[in-house]
Amino acid sequence: MIFVRFAKRVRTLMPNINQERLVEHFISLVRIDSESGNEKAVAEVLTEQLGQLGFEVTQLAVPSEITNGFNIYGKLTGSLEGSIVFSSHMDTVTPGIGIEPIIEDGIIRSKGDTILGGDDKSGIAAVMEAVRSIQERGEAHKTIEVAFTVYEERGMHGAKNFDISKIESSQAIVLDSGGPIGTIITTAPGQQSLKVTIKGKPAHAGLEPEAGINALTVAADAISKMQLSRIDDETTANIGVVQGGQATNIVMPELYIEAEARSLDDDKLAKQVAHMVSTFEAAAQKHGASVEIDSTRSYNAYHIADDDAHVVEVKNTFAAIGIEAMTKPTGGGSDANIFNANGLKTVNLSTGMSKVHTTDEFIAVADLAAITEFVHCYLTR
Numbered sequence: 001m002i003f004v005r006f007a008k009r010v011r012t013l014m015p016n017i018n019q020e021r022l023v024e025h026f027i028s029l030v031r032i033d034s035e036s037g038n039e040k041a042v043a044e045v046l047t048e049q050l051g052q053l054g055f056e057v058t059q060l061a062v063p064s065e066i067t068n069g070f071n072i073y074g075k076l077t078g079s080l081e082g083s084i085v086f087s088s089h090m091d092t093v094t095p096g097i098g099i100e101p102i103i104e105d106g107i108i109r110s111k112g113d114t115i116l117g118g119d120d121k122s123g124i125a126a127v128m129e130a131v132r133s134i135q136e137r138g139e140a141h142k143t144i145e146v147a148f149t150v151y152e153e154r155g156m157h158g159a160k161n162f163d164i165s166k167i168e169s170s171q172a173i174v175l176d177s178g179g180p181i182g183t184i185i186t187t188a189p190g191q192q193s194l195k196v197t198i199k200g201k202p203a204h205a206g207l208e209p210e211a212g213i214n215a216l217t218v219a220a221d222a223i224s225k226m227q228l229s230r231i232d233d234e235t236t237a238n239i240g241v242v243q244g245g246q247a248t249n250i251v252m253p254e255l256y257i258e259a260e261a262r263s264l265d266d267d268k269l270a271k272q273v274a275h276m277v278s279t280f281e282a283a284a285q286k287h288g289a290s291v292e293i294d295s296t297r298s299y300n301a302y303h304i305a306d307d308d309a310h311v312v313e314v315k316n317t318f319a320a321i322g323i324e325a326m327t328k329p330t331g332g333g334s335d336a337n338i339f340n341a342n343g344l345k346t347v348n349l350s351t352g353m354s355k356v357h358t359t360d361e362f363i364a365v366a367d368l369a370a371i372t373e374f375v376h377c378y379l380t381r
Helices: 002-013 021-032 040-051 118-137 215-224 266-285 311-320 336-340 365-380
Strands: 058-063 072-077 083-089 101-103 106-108 143-149 171-178 183-188 191-197 229-232 235-244 254-263 291-300 327-329 346-354 362-366
Touching: 021 083, 021 118, 021 191, 021 365, 040 118, 058 118, 058 311, 072 171, 072 215, 083 118, 083 336, 106 229, 106 254, 106 365, 118 143, 118 171, 118 362, 118 365, 143 336, 171 183, 171 235, 171 365, 183 311, 183 336, 191 215, 191 266, 215 235, 215 266, 235 266, 254 266, 266 291, 291 362, 291 365, 311 346, 311 362, 336 346, 346 362, 346 365, 362 365
Parallel strands: 083 143, 083 171, 171 346, 183 327
Antiparallel strands: 058 072, 072 143, 101 106, 106 362, 183 346, 191 254, 191 291, 229 235, 235 254
């Protein structure tokens, strides 16, 4: 009964959409298991649903070593001038198996032992309900393209493997951020990934430890001298994975480390990465060890000016539904980084998702309705 009363109140504020149908569709999507690499089931469901809405749908293959699923491209030709790509990812983080969503006082959350999956099925639900409502009302609309991707959560590999030649629009909107509705991410960092292997020398830890070179000692020396965590307001760095060791009676001969650096500024990112690499190399030389470092760019930074026509149009659409929009930077990457790098001008908008990547994740029905209203308004303006 709480949900029914809430639904009626929100519908008077968001008259263009069917909130009950929106919530039901969102809940049905989060109940489909789709942790990264296992998106086939949800991709098949969405392919069928988009087809029922009249989209020309293409399943885009992704290397099988990445996922059992596929990317989705869809196009629905409109009669109004202009076209836009809306994009969201289909995968979730763990624990995302057997999600049981519940609604309490207008808030959708899981029962507590899994994530909810609003990241990023809230974006998918918003786009599809906006299209359903437009068709139900017989409204004219812009041409809409959808790009639903796999494996975003573990390196944006779906977007990296997306056949960008399918896309006809010159600009896109990714629905994959948190914060208040109206938040427009116009600046996001680049990320460099470091995979470090330190090779020391084994020895018996009780009989002759001085004959060995402990790889952990090398790593500890390097990390103690390394600038990590928050470097400045644009730059961060982190050691995330450490693996090594065979037994307590063996001086550790090898250690594997995964690290990253991010920055909104490419020069600062290069400087931080160089610092991390040189610090590992200096420590290895000091202790007589060797080090192998695989440094790769995960994704590039992007920045879109506040007065860019795409940003202005997004702001004006929010204003048209009574929401004051704001542009801001983020410290996280998304498919928007990949699309921008491929020449598709892309902003990332909040769907209202909160506490993502945790079992406390939730989304307010009012926020889900509001971002759906934004999509509806954008397409029909």
